[in-house]
Amino acid sequence: MVYDVVIIGGGPAGLTAGIYAKRAMLDAVLLEGKGVGGQIIVTDLVENFPGFLEISGAELAAKFEEHAQKFGLEFRNMVDVTAIDDKGDTKLVKTTEGDIETKAVIIASGTTPRKLGVKGELEFTGRGVSYCATCDGFFFRDKVAVVVGGGDSAITEAIFLTKMVKKVYVIHRRDELRAEKINQEKAFANPKIKFVCDSVVEEIAGSNVVEKVILRKVSTDEISELKTDGVFIYVGLDPNTGFTDVEKDDWGFIIASQRMETSAGGIFAAGDCRNTPLRQIATAVGDGAIAAVSAGKYIEELTK
């Protein structure tokens, strides 16, 4: 069987692409490596997707999935894509569960939290080092946690952690945060959060579990230690685009047109994995809708 569209990734972009593809009566299958929902699954509270005043990321993901299922989207979970073999009018999507032939591909594979790249990070992952406060915060109740980063994820997850931990130190390289102003104000007003600016983590140390971080002040190179039980790392996102050789920017994000076309005919990109100016659920759903409509038009042209 040759599919019309293979959608790679089950976050908001991929699921919306699925809704639109099925409404366009295309034979579509969505491949997901982990659980459906993407990055939003590990988001405690979503307040800025219009129409939902307050909803947990997991709940919103479930609604998106239900919506795609309503229109009969086929799902394959626990499937990792290893390559896309572009044969012109058809593509062979190579996966850990075999090859899938399709006329068009929509890459909505999202991003992965970036590693800090310091000593102790790998060895203490799961023993104090985490990339998901929503998943692991509970293990640190009444303890001390460090959050590394200054963007929205860092600040909102620091606020989330204050529900359970005794104290949160936010370590940020610059003097100014990048997070939405509303999140900054919430964090500044929270007595459990202390900001350590102009500072980077040099090392994560401990015996069996994390016990402290070694900090360096950026402006003075001064070294200090900070005792902590947990280190939550939010220093950016790397695109999950290693399996495709379409044109990308210097950071690996796929370069896509307004119509979500990539450099390869019949391969489209949507959501966080592309070079978008903003990575939000609101933008991902727009991308997904456009990518599916563009894929539909591409297939129509093919068969003319």
Next chain:
Amino acid sequence: MVYDVVIIGGGPAGLTAGIYAKRAMLDAVLLEGKGVGGQIIVTDLVENFPGFLEISGAELAAKFEEHAQKFGLEFRNMVDVTAIDDKGDTKLVKTTEGDIETKAVIIASGTTPRKLGVKGELEFTGRGVSYCATCDGFFFRDKVAVVVGGGDSAITEAIFLTKMVKKVYVIHRRDELRAEKINQEKAFANPKIKFVCDSVVEEIAGSNVVEKVILRKVSTDEISELKTDGVFIYVGLDPNTGFTDVEKDDWGFIIASQRMETSAGGIFAAGDCRNTPLRQIATAVGDGAIAAVSAGKYIEELTK
């Protein structure tokens, strides 16, 4: 007072821009000429905004409005914008209710249904001619209606009309519809809908109210008459952009970058009024979020 952002238009794009602007702690006001909600207010059923399996357009608009209100967005209703006077670092938004000074403007003014431009259209508007089945369909219960057009609006509103009318004729200039396939199939399966393809309306006629339409077959120029009580016109959308002189395409849609920047610094565009490849609620909310974040960055640069 000088606002940070004036948002022109209260549809999904403008309301989402409002949510994001307020979350960025900007002084923002939203101007709306009619009621908040935009085109979706006159949409009977929304099935393709992810997260809401089935919702009326009016209900979804109310949710968006509530969401923007939660973050304190200021609304001014019944205000029409007549011009934007670009004074460089500030803009003067001229309205029917006085001038408003602001650092940035987000144009999310949407579109207006296009007129057919045939004899009888203007004189019978409100007496059988309508651009909104959701608004006026009820007046035609157990009667005959004609829908002109072949896009999504035409087809979904034809389906909607079958709930109340006896018979719906869909008059379409081409042989193929442009509507989403799922909508086409629903319409084809509906015994109350009859398609009259390869045909255009030449005239709308009657004495006091609409009584018939005069049709011309495009391929043969053959003229015929069709008795009907109502004519619902869905032949495209014209952008509401007459008040601004930023760069536009041949149809009047505002040309905007991926960051929603227009040709004028500090003036951004979002949603249906810009040259977007797809006009959907899902794409409008993405545009709105990006426009607000871009406006915030622009204002930050201004004050540096």
